[in-house]
């Protein structure tokens with residue numbers, strides 16, 4: 563695997579995070595997009611301690627803390643959330659992290675939404691990708707800010723918000739843009755089709 567674009571903003575010509583993304587994601591610290599642990603080590607930690615972390619959702623995920631310049635798995639005081647793909651029977655499961663990443667980048671650049679900082683990072687052994695997002699509901703001193711999503715406010719159960727999102731995206735995005743499948747970005751070797759909005 564070779565990285566030729568910033569793994570966060572996908573700006574070409576970078577083999578690691580660009581300075582702007584480094585500042586937004588890690589307070590300027592030089593953090594490698596290659597995680598300091600392997601996928602088997604992640605799986606082992608999740609089996610051992612997965613029930614101790616409280617992050618909502620069904621997808622495999624774990625909390626990370628930045629210690630110096632190293633992202634480490636943690637059960638308490640998480641500053642980031644790591645979401646690797648879940649091997650399964652459906653097709654293209656390994657594209658899940660890239661799909662979430664490009665969707666979030668599109669939300670910012672095409673729709674101008676204020677999104678959580680995010681990036682792709684890679685396991686140390688086989689370099690498979692995982693989605694990384696910085697928590698916006700935790701202050702620097704560790705205080706948690708209560709969050710509610712629209713499904714909770716409207717007392718509606720998923721999956722209808724997801725169906726609505728799919729319809730909206732299909733209508734507003736896919737028909738109007740030269741859309742590059744998220745899988746293209748897994749090897750990070752192609753020119754980004756998206757231009758920065760700023």
Ligand SMILES: [Zn+2]
Nearest residue numbers: 568571580583
């Ligand atoms: Zn960047």
